[in-house]
Amino acid sequence: MARINRDVVVAIVLLLGCATFIAASFDIDPALFGQMSSSLWPRAILAPLTLLSLVYLVKSIKETSVERVSRGGLTGWFQYYRNPIVCFGLFFAFLAVMPLLGMLLGGLLFVFLMLSVLGGFAPRQMAIHALISIAAVGVMWSIFTFGLGVILPEGELISFR
Numbered sequence: 001m002a003r004i005n006r007d008v009v010v011a012i013v014l015l016l017g018c019a020t021f022i023a024a025s026f027d028i029d030p031a032l033f034g035q036m037s038s039s040l041w042p043r044a045i046l047a048p049l050t051l052l053s054l055v056y057l058v059k060s061i062k063e064t065s066v067e068r069v070s071r072g073g074l075t076g077w078f079q080y081y082r083n084p085i086v087c088f089g090l091f092f093a094f095l096a097v098m099p100l101l102g103m104l105l106g107g108l109l110f111v112f113l114m115l116s117v118l119g120g121f122a123p124r125q126m127a128i129h130a131l132i133s134i135a136a137v138g139v140m141w142s143i144f145t146f147g148l149g150v151i152l153p154e155g156e157l158i159s160f161r
Helices: 006-025 040-062 073-080 082-119 123-147
Strands: none
Touching: 006 040, 073 082, 082 123
């Protein structure tokens, strides 16, 4: 008999969350314009998420041994999870400065800082991070602004009108 470990519990919680969101997608009011159903995109995201959660459940049920690792208390825990904590902190900082910097400048700064924190602060790496930031955010901003006609937050410092 398979032992219920932490991964099994997490997978079940994820599946319950997916089921809740799928059920809620049936309550989405239809849009007054367009030809697609308003619930198409949420369901398109929930389908692979549910499938991956199911695969996670099966994999965690099949796992026979659970390896416990001592991380050295609270300090060790923060050290072990430093990168995710910093990434969430940078994302919340991005959200906080978006009214001031806007989507384009805030996004450039966010992606550059995220790449630099995770990839290093050597001059060559920072130049590569800057190029990646400009290319990725610039292309996405252009697609949304010009291709899709979405009005993105401009910010108070620089206005593009």
